[in-house]
Each structure stands twice: as structure tokens, then as C-alpha cells.
Amino acid sequence: xxxxxxxxxxxxxxxxxxxxxxxxxxxxxxxxxxxxxxxxxxxxxxxxxxxxxxxxxxxxxxxxxxxxxxxxxxxxxxxxxxxxxxxxxxxxxxxxxxxxxxxxxxxxxxxxxxxxxxxxxxxxxxxxxxxxxxxxxxxxxxxxxxxxxxxxxxxxxxxxxxxxxxxxxxxxxxxxxxxxxxxxxxxxxxxxxxxxxxxxxxxxxxxxxxxxxxxxxxxxxxxxxxxxxxxxxxxxxxxxxxxxxxxxxxxxxxxxxxxxxxxxxxxxxxxxxxxxxxxxxxxxxxxxxxxxxxxxxx
Numbered sequence: 001x002x003x004x005x006x007x008x009x010x011x012x013x014x015x016x017x018x019x020x021x022x023x024x025x026x027x028x029x030x031x032x033x034x035x036x037x038x039x040x041x042x043x044x045x046x047x048x049x050x051x052x053x054x055x056x057x058x059x060x061x062x063x064x065x066x067x068x069x070x071x072x073x074x075x076x077x078x079x080x081x082x083x084x085x086x087x088x089x090x091x092x093x094x095x096x097x098x099x100x101x102x103x104x105x106x107x108x109x110x111x112x113x114x115x116x117x118x119x120x121x122x123x124x125x126x127x128x129x130x131x132x133x134x135x136x137x138x139x140x141x142x143x144x145x146x147x148x149x150x151x152x153x154x155x156x157x158x159x160x161x162x163x164x165x166x167x168x169x170x171x172x173x174x175x176x177x178x179x180x181x182x183x184x185x186x187x188x189x190x191x192x193x194x195x196x197x198x199x200x201x202x203x204x205x206x207x208x209x210x211x212x213x214x215x216x217x218x219x220x221x222x223x224x225x226x227x228x229x230x231x232x233x234x235x236x237x238x239x240x241x242x243x244x245x246x247x248x249x250x251x252x253x254x255x256x257x258x259x260x261x262x263x264x265x266x267x268x269x270x271x272x273x274x275x276x277x278x279x280x281x282x283x284x285x286x287x288x289x290x291x292x293x294x295x296x297x298x
Contacts, residue, residue: 003243005277006256008033008215009040010071012266017041021058023267027274031065033215033256034111036104037072043103044075052110059111067155067213067254068108069117070101085121086139087132087163094139097121101143109150114253115212116147117186119157120164120173132163137176147182155213155253157186160194160224167196167207174210184212188258190219190226193234200234204242211251214243215258216277226259228269229276240280 007029012020017040024032034055036043041055059066076096077083084093101118108116118140123132147154156173158164164173170185177183185207192203204211218232219225229236243255257273259266 003240003247003255003277004030004065004253005274006031006033006065006067006254007270007273008035008069008256008258008260010035010037010069011257011259011262011269013037013039013263014266017055018058020266021055021062021064023270025062025064027271028278029064029270029274031067031254031256032059033067033069033117033254033258034113035069035072036107037075041107042075043100043107048103048107049110052107056111065254066111066113067115067117067256068104068111068113070104071117071119071260076100082121087121087123087127087135089124089127094135098139098142101140102146105143105146105150105152105154108152113152115153115155115184115186117155117157117213118143119159119186120162122161123163133172133176136163136173140173141177144177144180144182148180152182153184153212154182155184155186157188157213157215158191159188160191165195166191167203170210185210186213186215187211188215188217189234189239190215190217190232190258191224193219193221193232194224195222199238201238201242204239204246208246208249208251211246211253213253214246214255216255217258226261228259228262229273237280240277 007024009020073081084097086097088094105116120136158166158170174183187207189200192200196203218227218229218234220233262269
């Protein structure tokens with residue numbers, strides 16, 4: 001089976017959601033990584049149910065599969081990026097994030113999403129390790145329960161700089177929560193390049209039993225910056241081979257291009273990214289051929 005490729009709407013924020021979905025379908029993508037945010041499908045809007053049903057009909061008409069993502073930067077707090085988080089010192093603030101994630105589970109179920117993505121957030125200043133992990137486990141437990149009830153796999157993403165920053169941290173979280181079946185992994189291959197001791201291809205193989213969603217982009221070692229393909233250091237041929245094996249072994253989720261800081265060139269990069277992944281670069285020369293293709297900011 002071929003990889004099922006998607007593009008994240010957090011890299012298409014200059015487009016209306018309908019326009020973004022039609023663009024991806026016209027280009028030939030299999031799906032979309034839909035970030036719930038104010039410019040697209042606002043999870044706090046009073047007409048969320050009606051709008052979700054409408055988006056579901058559009059996705060069906062276009063033949064697009066969806067992963068629901070919850071990485072909107074300022075959806076809860078216009079002054080704090082990703083705030084409040086599941087680690088916030090204030091219990092009421094943590095509850096706001098939990099409530100948003102539970103609401104997102106319901107949206108994902110309505111859309112028939114193959115997974116709901118989320119992450120831990122950064123540790124607040126002055127918070128000890130044991131306290132941070134306790135807060136995370138307690139705040140995430142209702143989300144896991146909602147995911148189980150609605151039949152939506154939860155795809156937790158390790159993020160550089162967050163409490164859960166790597167694959168070992170993900171396994172620690174699963175253990176704290178009793179290893180629930182509903183709790184799986186979002187594997188961002190760029191993050192593997194950034195900080196994991198193993199190459200991204202090896203990370204795919206090691207994490208395969210828990211992967212529920214994959215994000216893909218280029219990245220450099222030690223620098224958490226999502227880059228268009230060819231502008232980083234990832235060796236893509238072995239990585240794509242590992243993703244082929246993952247798919248052959250039963251993974252039915254999406255491989256979603258994640259370029260959240262490139263919306264100014266979103267349509268161009270969506271096209272170029274699909275060509276890069278479909279053309280299957282043969283090595284370093286293949287990566288170089290695609291370097292420098294980012295559009296000009298407006």
C-alpha cells in the first residue's frame with residue numbers, strides 16, 4: 001500500500017478552510033491534518049456542532065481522510081502561546097485545556113478522524129519533575145476516557161522543550177496512565193532528527209506498535225525548526241522505506257506534512273511537498289534538487 005499523505009492546515013492559515021481542503025484534494029492528497037483554530041474550525045465557537053457537520057460533508061465529498069490536531073497557538077489565551085497547558089500551576093487553567101481536548105475528541109468522532117493529536121506543554125517555572133508528571137497524568141486522564149468512549153485513538157506528540165519531549169517520555173506517560181489502549185503516539189520525524197539518539201528511520205521502527213499519526217518535514221540536528229523538504233538534514237530514502245514498512249504492517253493513518261510557519265507559501269509548498277514525497281528522492285542529490293523551493297513571503 002502507498003503512503004497516505006496529508007498536509008496540515010496550520011500551514012495554510014492564509015486560506016479559508018474550504019479553499020484549503022479543495023486545494024489539497026485537487027493536488028492529490030489523501031487527507032488533511034486539521035488544526036482546530038479560530039481561522040478554520042473554531043473549537044470554542046457556539047455553532048461548533050453545525051460547522052463540524054458541514055466540514056464532515058465537505059471531507060466526504062472530496063474524499064479526504066482527517067486527523068484532528070490541537071496545536072493552535074492562542075486558541076485559549078491570546079497572550080500565552082499554547083496556554084494554559086495540561087501542566088499549568090492553576091488547576092482551573094489545566095481544566096480549561098482538558099475541556100478543550102475532550103471537546104476536540106467529540107469533533108474528531110464527528111469527522112470520523114483516525115486520531116486526535118495533543119501534547120503536554122512546557123513545565124512552568126518552579127515546578128518539580130514529580131509535580132509536573134502528576135499534573136499531566138491527572139489532566140490527561142479524562143481525555144483518554146473520552147477517547148475510549150468515542151472510539152478515537154489519542155495520538156500524543158513528544159515536543160522538543162516540553163515535559164514529554166522524546167519517545168522515552170511518551171512511554172513514561174503511558175505507564176503512569178496504566179498503558180491504555182486509547183493512548184498512542186504522534187511521531188514527528190523532524191523531532192526525531194532534532195533530538196532523538198537514533199535516526200528518524202530507526203525511530204519509526206522502534207515506535208511502530210504505538211504510532212497512530214505521523215508528521216513529516218525536514219529538520220536539523222539540535223534545532224527545532226520545521227523546514228521544507230531539502231532544507232534540513234534528514235536522510236529521506238531510509239525514512240520513507242521505514243514508513244513503507246509501517247504501512248505494510250498495518251498502519252492506516254496519515255503521513256502529514258507539518259510546516260506551521262510557512263503559511264505565506266502554503267499552496268506552493270503543499271504542491272512541492274507532495275511531489276517530493278511521491279517522487280521518492282534517491283539520496284542526498286534528491287534532497288538538494290528540492291532545496292530552496294520555498295515561495296517568497298508576502
